Amino acid sequence: MIRNFKIALLALLFPIIALAQSVVKGKVTDAQTGLPILGASVVVEGTQNGTSTDFDGNYTLNNVSDGAVIVFTYLGYTSQSVAYTGQSTINAALEESPSELDTVVLIGYGSTTKANVTAAQTTVDSEEFNKGAIVSPGQLIAGKAAGVQVTAASGSPGDGPVIRVRPGSTLGGNADALIVVDGVPLDQQNANLNSINPNDIESFTILKDASATAIYGNRASNGVILITTKKAKLNSDLRLSYGVQYAVEKVQNYIEVLDATEFRQLVEDQGRDTSILGDANTDWQNAIYQNATRAVHNITAEKGFEKTSVRASLGYTNENGTLLRSGYERLSLSLNAVHRFNNDVKLTFTSQLSQEERRFADAGAVGAAVVFDPTQPIFSGNDIYGGYFEFTNSTGPEPNAPRNPLGLLNSLDAQNDNSQARLNMNLDYKISQIPGLRFVGNAGIDYNEYDSYSIRDANSGAGDRFASQNYNNGIRRNQLLDGRLDYKRAIDAIDTKMDLTIGGSYQDFYRADSGRTLTNTGFQDNPFSVNETTLVTGFARATFDIKDLLILSGSYSRNGSSRFSENNRWANFYGANAAIKLTNTDFVQNSGVISRLKIRGGYGQTGQQDIPVSFAFLSVFTPGQNQAQVQFGNDFVQTIRPEGAIDLKWETTDQYNVGIDLGFFDDRLLVRLMHSIEKLVTFFYSDRYQLVD
Known part of the structure; x- marks a missing residue:
């Protein structure tokens, strides 16, 4: 049933x-x-x-x-x-989707497709960034780009990493790469990347060889890093997000030293007087270190309308260092907006505002903790030297003995407050009367104010009963105005695509510093220092894509810097490269294994104008310094006179390179090989010394 x-x-x-x-x-x-x-x-x-x-x-x-x-x-x-x-x-x-080779990538003063890149460069976008509680933007790309070294400058919180593009090529100048943020080249003497919230960065593009960087000639001998910040897309929904990352750091290994028992035994074995030893058992390294914490908070809002998109973010970072009394805080605000007036005109506004507070610890405590007597206590039991144990003689602290490590840390109050504002307005105007022609202009400012102090307690071993106080403040201002014309045209008769660029740039740098120092007779004002320099650049580039097979490209840059005398103020830099794209040939298409093949080579000459002392050929008057005077009656007038090398010239570098790009199995395996030869043609020199190849 x-x-x-x-x-x-x-x-x-x-x-x-x-x-x-x-x-x-x-x-x-x-x-x-x-x-x-x-x-x-x-x-x-x-x-x-x-x-x-x-x-x-x-x-x-x-x-x-x-x-x-x-x-x-x-x-x-x-x-x-x-x-x-x-x-x-x-x-x-x-629908056919754009391939990776059709992806638009940045180059100096412009963009191209990845397939048409002829020089050595790498782009790392937000999907490839290192993850975690990232404080410094440089940490995002550590280990992500071949030939780019990102190393910690120190273990101090807020101290950004050192970024080197290949080994760098300079003898007397700045070895840092030129960093360009949303089209604004930063002052290489004040390129504070930590003022940018890593959460606001969309991508890094690193231009490595001279043929790619020559268009930035005057500062490009150590590579160029192009940073693009995030922007909202048009016609996108309102999106609100909050993210937090938290990390804990600790010193993994201490330097191996003798503990108190082993130290007493060593002294006794050598037949020395053990009565001078203490009866404590102090681990000095453990006393000066702590488990560090790091918290990164980010709030983001973005919305895209029919013609306007807006993205705003607020970030807060708080980091305590592993060394006591060290720390870093950053409050950042960014606002990026894009507006299209019509199909021909686009206006982009980008901004990054930040307030940083960096607390410094006395790094001398690290060495003192390694060598200080482990049989001595941290505290002496009296109020001399802040209550900390110190080795003394009849006049005070023993000059040949180390200072109490914890005393060094707690007797110092040192801090730097930094306010930074980067603003940029970009105009992209497609000139419809001439198909393929467009104008791109930038007006930007990078403004920085800092205020720092260092106070040492008078009643400390380090202070030797004398108070130490130093106060410094200053401003850094970097102003930019540039513009260029881009012209792209396909010449069907010869199956060639042409891309031309011509433009100019004006950039002014202003630096001013002042301060005061406590002496035995009271506070003394430090010399007021002012330094202003100007860079003027004209540049051009031409690229030809012939039959989607051969690419020829050349660039030229003429630069003038007020850091040099009139005889040596102007210099010319240039680059040329070529590439053969074999990817679309029958050989590659029918191979079944090889999916990409490109052979490229190039030559470029780049420069360096970041000399250690600006206006070396013409000293700016500094009050309080011993400079020449001219007497007019009863009045004495300070003069300005040449100091140091008066015939400095640009540092120039030649670079030759060849490379091959290989992709296998639909680019699942990519291999890029490159060989480069670099030589310093001239370095900064005067009539007293020179080196010419």
Whole structure:
């Protein structure tokens, strides 16, 4: 009876099951050409049920449930999803998606596609950044770009890493790469990347060889790093987000030293007087270190309208160092907005505002903790030297003995407050009267104010009963105005694409410093220092893509710097490179293994104008210094006179390079090989010394 009931029930349910599990047929084609696509994947979303298209683009998919979603995918095309509601036939026309080689990448004063890059450069975007409680932007790309070294300048909180693009090439100048943030080249003597919230950065593009950097000639001998900050997309929904990262750091290993017992035994074994030893057992390294904490908070809001997009973010970072009394705090605010007036005019406003507080510890405590007597206590039991134990003689602290490590830390109060504002307005104007021509202009300012102090307690071993107080403050201002014309045109008669750029840049740097120091007779004002320099640049670039096979590119930069005398103020820098794109040839297309092949080579000459002392050929008057005077009656007038080297010249570097880019198995494996020869042609010199190749 039960068996008959089951059979009857199955007979009733069979039509329903047959309805719910149907067969779907169809064809997958290229949306542009209408041609069938062989091997396209057809899968029921979220299941293993799938098939692929045959030579004619046809497919048959069984067991499709009502309400299921069928996904059509093929390499190089945008996937398409269709909901099944009982159709017996579902056709799909797939749109070709831009390949990785069509991705737009930045170059000096412009952009190109990844396939047309002829020089050595690397782009690292936000998806590839290092993750975690990142404080400094440089930490985002550590280990992510070949030939780019990111190392810690120190263990001090807030001290940004040192970024080197290859080994760098300078004898007397700044070895740092030129950093350009949203089109604004930073002052290489004040390129404070820590003032930028890492959460606001979209990508890093590193220009490595001279043929790529020559267009920035005057400061490009050590590479160029282009930083782009995040912006919202047009026609996007309101998005609010909050993120927090928290990290704990500790000193993993201390330097191996003798503990108190071992130290007493050593003194005793040498037959020395052990009565001078203490009866404590102090681990001095443990006394000066702590478990450090780091918290990074970010709030972001972004919204895209039909013609305007806005992104705002607020960030707060608080980091305590592993060395007692060291720490770093940053409050940052960014606002980026893009507005399109029409299809021809786009205005972009970018800004980063930050307030930093950096607390310094006495680094001398690290060495003192290694050598200080472990049998002595931390505290002496009296109020002399702040209550800390110190080795003394009849006049005070013993000059040949180390200072109490904890006393060094706690007797120093040192801090630097830094306020930074970077603002930039970018105009992109497509000149419709001349197809392919556009004007791009930038007006930017990078303004920084700092205020620092260092106070040492008079009643301390380090202070030797004399108070130490130093106060310093100053401003740094970097102003930029540049513009360029870009012209792109396809010359069909010779199957060539042409890309031309010509423009100019004016940049002014102003630095002023003042301060005061406590002496035995009271506070004394430090000399007031003012330094202002100007850079003027004209640049041009031409690129030709011939038959999508051969790329020829050349760039030129003429620079003038007020840091040099009129005889040596101007210099010319240039670069040229070429590449053969074999990716689209039959050899690569039919190989089945090789998916990318490009051979490239180039030459460039770049410069360096960041001499240690600006205006070396003409000293700026500094009050309080011993400078020449001229007497007019009873009045004495300070003069300005040449100091040091008066015939300084630009430092110039030549670089030759060849390289090959290889991709295997649809670029799942990428290999980039490069060989570079670099030589210093001239370095900063005067009539007293020179080096010319």
